[in-house]
Amino acid sequence: MEYLGTNSYLAIKPEVTAGVAVIPTIFVPLVSEDVKTVVNYKADDRMKGLDWKSDSLLRGNRMHEGSITVLGDPDTLGHLLNMVMEKGSSTGSAPVGYTHPFTVGASKTYTIDIKKGMYVQRYFGVKVDELDIEFKDNQMECTLNIKAQGQVSIGTLGVALTGAGMTSIVLDDEYDINPTRGLVAGDKILVGGVEVEITVVGVDGVTLTCASTAITASIGDPISLVPQTVSMGTLSDPFYFGNMIVGFGTDIADAIANTADRDDANMVHEMKIVIKNNLLAQNGTNRIDPYQILTRTKEAQIEIKQLFTGPEQRQAWFDRKAQAISIVGRGKFIKSDFTTWELVTFNFPNVKLTDNDNKIEVGEFIIDDQKFEVMYDAVEAEAMSAELVNKSAGTVY
Numbered sequence: 277m278e279y280l281g282t283n284s285y286l287a288i289k290p291e292v293t294a295g296v297a298v299i300p301t302i303f304v305p306l307v308s309e310d311v312k313t314v315v316n317y318k319a320d321d322r323m324k325g326l327d328w329k330s331d332s333l334l335r336g337n338r339m340h341e342g343s344i345t346v347l348g349d350p351d352t353l354g355h356l357l358n359m360v361m362e363k364g365s366s367t368g369s370a371p372v373g374y375t376h377p378f379t380v381g382a383s384k385t386y387t388i389d390i391k392k393g394m395y396v397q398r399y400f401g402v403k404v405d406e407l408d409i410e411f412k413d414n415q416m417e418c419t420l421n422i423k424a425q426g427q428v429s430i431g432t433l434g435v436a437l438t439g440a441g442m443t444s445i446v447l448d449d450e451y452d453i454n455p456t457r458g459l460v461a462g463d464k465i466l467v468g469g470v471e472v473e474i475t476v477v478g479v480d481g482v483t484l485t486c487a488s489t490a491i492t493a494s495i496g497d498p499i500s501l502v503p504q505t506v507s508m509g510t511l512s513d514p515f516y517f518g519n520m521i522v523g524f525g526t527d528i529a530d531a532i533a534n535t536a537d538r539d540d541a542n543m544v545h546e547m548k549i550v551i552k553n554n555l556l557a558q559n560g561t562n563r564i565d566p567y568q569i570l571t572r573t574k575e576a577q578i579e580i581k582q583l584f585t586g587p588e589q590r591q592a593w594f595d596r597k598a599q600a601i602s603i604v605g606r607g608k609f610i611k612s613d614f615t616t617w618e619l620v621t622f623n624f625p626n627v628k629l630t631d632n633d634n635k636i637e638v639g640e641f642i643i644d645d646q647k648f649e650v651m652y653d654a655v656e657a658e659a660m661s662a663e664l665v666n667k668s669a670g671t672v673y
Contacts, residue, residue, distance in 0.1 A: 279393035285506050286344065287389040288355060290673060294385040295401035295425045295568075297458045302672065303508045304352050307417065309390060311342030311399060313427050337559040339566065340399055340424035344388075347514040348409060348416030350607045350618040350666035356418050357662055358384050358673045359404040360551050366670025373610035373618070374669055378662040380574055383553070384673070388422075392429075395466070395500035400458050401425025403569045405555040410548040411517035416605070423557045426565040428458030431499035433468065434482065437491040445474070445484040445491075447499060452564065456484055464502040468493030473502060512667070515605040515620060522547065522580070523602045528625035528656060531602040545643070546581040549603070549622060551660075576650035576660055578627060584634045584642035593632035598651070600625050610667060619665040626653035 286309070287300035316336030321329050346352055354376055357363070362381025368374040387400040399422075406421040432455075434448030445467060447455040456479045459465070463476045465484070468491065478485035522544045523534030534540040552575045557566040578601060592599060600623075607618025627648040634644050652659045 283393075284391045285389075285503070286346065287504065287506075288386050290355075290358065290384040290386055291400070297387045297398065297400035297426075297428075297460055299460055299462055299504075300387050300389045300398075301504075302355065303506050304346050304355075305508070305511065306390075307345040307347065309342065309344045311340070311344060311388075311390065311397070311422065311424075314339040314341065335564060337566075338564050339557055340427050341405075341422065341557070343419055343421050345417060345419045348418045349512040349514045350620065350664065351512055351668045353416075353418065353515070353620060354664050354666060354668055354673055355386070356404070356407055356420060357664065359386055359402070359420065360407045360553060361662060363670070363673055366673075368665075370667070370669070371611065373616050373665045373667060376664045376666070376670055376673065378664070380659055380661075382571075385425075385569075388424075389501075389504070391503045394503070395429060396503050397427060397429040398458055398501060399424035399427045401566075401569065403553070403555055403571070405553055407551045408548065409550075411520075411546070414517045416515040416517070423555050423566070423569050425557075425567070425569060426458055426563075428456070429501055431455050433493055433495055433497040433499055436495050437468065437493040439492050440490045441488050442491045443485055443488050445486065445499065447482050447484070448495075449482060454481055454563070456480070456482065457563075459484065459501070466498075466500045466502055467491055468497040512607060512618060515607055515618075517547070519607070520544075520547070520603060520605045523604075525600045525602070528600040528602065528623055528653075531600040531625075532623065535602050535604045542582055544580055544582050546579070547603070548579040550577045550579075552576065574659075576624075577630075578624065578648040578650065580644075580646045580648070582644050582646070584644045589629070589632055589644050589646065590634070593629040596628055598626050598628055599648075601627055601648070607666075610665070617665065618667070619663075621663045622660065623662070624648075624650050624660050625656040625658065626651040 286306040289300040317333040319330035320332040357378045361378040364377040366376045386402045402424045408419040431447040435446040474486045521535045521541045523531045525531030554572040556570045603622040605620045610616045631647040
């Protein structure tokens with residue numbers, strides 16, 4: 277049977293304990309993904325009296341990584357920022373919207389489910405290595421490059437199930453000595469060629485426990501994670517490029533002031549924000565998967581194209597001059613009296629140009645094609661911050 281990618285879904289949820297899977301219950305419309313498990317098998321080429329390279333495979337350390345692309349609507353963007361920055365205390369209420377501050381710091385880990393055809397691939401202990409925010413066809417598009425501590429999707433039955441009264445399902449250890457890791461109580465799985473669906477009530481090493489069920493299945497039969505019923509509720513529109521305001525200034529207060537009025541703001545034609553955590557997925561004892569994912573030195577870049585209006589930006593580039601940038605995006609109104617917007621704000625108090633190209637083409641306006649490195653600012657005691665106003669309570673993050 278063939279399966280369209282259109283029927284897939286992405287579900288996410290922050291973990292209470294980093295690396296300990298939960299059932300993702302927040303469904304996010306998915307644009308694309310290429311997350312995969314790098315099993316790192318190697319041909320066993322030890323000398324065995326054969327005139328052929330190998331008769332088996334040996335294991336290397338596993339990695340779980342790839343990219344996920346979604347649109348940046350105000351509620352989803354909160355989770356993306358939560359995965360790459362540290363969320364502070366949220367304020368507000370449903371009638372007026374919730375305000376969520378984000379600063380550079382320890383981000384949350386997530387469990388994510390991706391439906392593939394008739395089954396689900398789950399990754400847990402997920403952290404974001406890099407978050408790219410850009411605009412395509414006027415819509416905010418966000419790409420997360422992720423790393424995960426493990427995955428669970430397809431298992432193999434290790435002990436035959438013989439009919440009525442089955443309460444234990446034992447998986448074999450060909451993939452891992454703890455093959456149930458990533459499953460939790462409440463998960464639904466399909467067992468065997470006849471695909472009997474059961475609900476997991478307990479997880480322990482190689483064994484899943486369930487209520488007494490009639491199942492007949494043979495050793496080697498597949499065990500797969502069952503897709504959930506998708507429930508997305510009312511989705512907000514993504515942030516639109518046409519509703520973004522970009523303010524430049526000598527300091528962040530000046531930049532913010534220049535976002536208050538569109539006449540004072542800079543007219544930007546293209547923009548991209550890149551936030552990097554430079555993760556290290558570290559393998560070691562206890563498991564073949566990474567046992568921890570560490571955040572190294574953080575960094576960020578901004579790419580902007582704006583009309584060339586004078587030599588000031590070239591001077592700033594040559595002189596390594598510090599500038600500040602504030603980026604504000606409005607969504608829809610939250611309050612019924614049309615006074616509170618969905619809102620996202622990125623503040624960068626100290627940026628410096630690493631590239632400022634303004635090539636000339638016949639019949640075209642001259643454009644400053646700029647790349648900024650986000651620097652730490654001693655006055656503000658930070659490199660960047662973000663704030664989000666949306667309809668989601670802080671407890672969902």
